[in-house]
Amino acid sequence: MPDPCSAIVHPCLPQNIFPLFAPRPWTLNTLHIIHRRAALARLLNPSLRLHAITYSPFSTTPLHISTPALLVCLAHPCLLGFSPLPAHPITTWHCQSPQSPPSPSRPPCCHACSPAPPPQVPVERWEEAQFTWEPFHQWVMNTSVYRRAVHRNYPMSYPCGVWANHFYKFVFIRNRKAASTTVTDNFDKCHYENSDPRLCIEVVSLNRLKERGVDPAVMWRDYFVFTTSRNPWSRAGSSYDYCSTKWARTDGPCRQPPFSAFSRDPSILGKISNLFHCFDRVGMYHDYYHTEPVAPCITTETGLPAVDYIIRYENLSSDLPEAVRIINQRRDPSLPPLPEPKIYWKKKGQAARSHEEQGVESNTAALVGHGDKYHKCGMQCVRDIYEYFRVDFELFKIPLPEADPAGDR
Incomplete structure (x- = not known):
C-alpha cells in the first residue's frame, strides 16, 4: 500500500x-x-x-x-x-x-x-581543557580502594580523539581497535615538519579552532564527520588481546586473566596493570580507554548519532575509499582530489592474522577472528560483553543472539 x-x-x-x-x-x-x-x-x-x-x-x-x-x-x-x-x-x-x-x-x-543546532559530540568529551578526569578517578577509588559497590561501566577515562582537516572540511573521530590508525596514516599530521597544510590532519581543540577562525558549531554543521567502528564483540576480543601485549611484565600477577573474567569486567585489565605496574610503554589510562564503549565519542548529548558516515572495520576495503570519495565530492573545486587511500591493516590483531594464514580473506577474518574465544567461553561471555557494551549494541542495532539450545553456545 x-x-x-x-x-x-x-x-x-x-x-x-x-x-x-x-x-x-x-x-x-x-x-x-x-x-x-x-x-x-x-x-x-x-x-x-x-x-x-x-x-x-x-x-x-x-x-x-x-x-x-x-x-x-x-x-x-x-x-x-x-x-x-x-x-x-x-x-x-x-x-x-x-x-x-x-x-x-x-x-x-x-x-x-x-x-536547528548541528548534531555534535559535546565539547567536554573532546576538548582536553574541559574534560574532567575526576569522575573516573573517583570510580577507581571506589572500586579498587574503598571496595564500594559501583557499576562496572565507568565514566570516560580519556577525551575523545577528534581530528580535522580545514581545507577539505572533514572531521574524523578516532575509535580504538577499529582501524583508526589505518585511516589517519593516509594523511600527514599537521605538526610534522614539511607536512602539506592542505592535506594534513590535526587534533581539534578550541584554541586551534580559534587560531584558524573556525566556529566549532560551523565545523560540526558543515564538515563531513566520519568515524570507524567495529562489531563490539569483535572489538572486545581485540582489546583483550591487544592491551596485555603492551605490558612490560606478563608473569606473576601480570599474567593475562581468562577471557571469562575479562568478559565479566573488561576494566580488569586496567586494574591489574595499574595495581601491579605491569605497563611500561603506555600510561595508566591505556587499558581503560581501549575497553570503553565508543558511543560517547560518536553521539550527541541526547544519544543521537553525531557522525555522517561509519567506516566498518569489517568492510574497511570498501568503506574507506567511499569516505574519501565523499570528501572529494564535497571539496572546494580549487583543491585537487585526495588520492585513493592505501588499504592495509596497521595493527592487525593476532586472531585475524591467524585466520588469514588459513586462507581467510581480510574482511572476513576481521569479522570472525575472535569467534573462538566466545565458543570456548560460552553464551555467558556473549551476554556479559553485550551488557557491558549495551550502549554500542543499541546504537548499532545489533541484537543479542539467542542461546543454542544444544549447549548454550
Whole structure:
C-alpha cells in the first residue's frame, strides 16, 4: 500500500529535500545519514511523522533499494526538513517564537523559524581543557580502594580523539581497535615538519579552532564527520588481546586473566596493570580507554548519532575509499582530489592474522577472528560483553543472539 506521505508537497520544503523522494539506489551508509538527520528532525518537532527502515551498519551484505528509504510527513509549517546526503548542508529548521521575524534565508511561509543546532559530540568529551578526569578517578577509588559497590561501566577515562582537516572540511573521530590508525596514516599530521597544510590532519581543540577562525558549531554543521567502528564483540576480543601485549611484565600477577573474567569486567585489565605496574610503554589510562564503549565519542548529548558516515572495520576495503570519495565530492573545486587511500591493516590483531594464514580473506577474518574465544567461553561471555557494551549494541542495532539450545553456545 503506498505511503500517504509520498504525495505530500509542502511550500516550506527546501529544494534539496527532493532527492529524498527520487528513486535511486541507497547504500548502507547513506541510510545511516538519513537516519541521523531524521532523528534530529524528530527530536526538534515530536509532531513530525517519520518512516524509516531498520538496518545494521555491520551487515556484511551491501544494502540497495530502488525506492525511498525514508518518507517525511510534515505536520508543522515551520519545519523545513533536512538533506539526506553529506554533499549538502543540514537545513533543519524549527519554530521557536511567533515573534521571530522572517529573513531572506527562510521561505515566505515561515515566520517563526530558526536554524536547528548541528548534531555534535559535546565539547567536554573532546576538548582536553574541559574534560574532567575526576569522575573516573573517583570510580577507581571506589572500586579498587574503598571496595564500594559501583557499576562496572565507568565514566570516560580519556577525551575523545577528534581530528580535522580545514581545507577539505572533514572531521574524523578516532575509535580504538577499529582501524583508526589505518585511516589517519593516509594523511600527514599537521605538526610534522614539511607536512602539506592542505592535506594534513590535526587534533581539534578550541584554541586551534580559534587560531584558524573556525566556529566549532560551523565545523560540526558543515564538515563531513566520519568515524570507524567495529562489531563490539569483535572489538572486545581485540582489546583483550591487544592491551596485555603492551605490558612490560606478563608473569606473576601480570599474567593475562581468562577471557571469562575479562568478559565479566573488561576494566580488569586496567586494574591489574595499574595495581601491579605491569605497563611500561603506555600510561595508566591505556587499558581503560581501549575497553570503553565508543558511543560517547560518536553521539550527541541526547544519544543521537553525531557522525555522517561509519567506516566498518569489517568492510574497511570498501568503506574507506567511499569516505574519501565523499570528501572529494564535497571539496572546494580549487583543491585537487585526495588520492585513493592505501588499504592495509596497521595493527592487525593476532586472531585475524591467524585466520588469514588459513586462507581467510581480510574482511572476513576481521569479522570472525575472535569467534573462538566466545565458543570456548560460552553464551555467558556473549551476554556479559553485550551488557557491558549495551550502549554500542543499541546504537548499532545489533541484537543479542539467542542461546543454542544444544549447549548454550
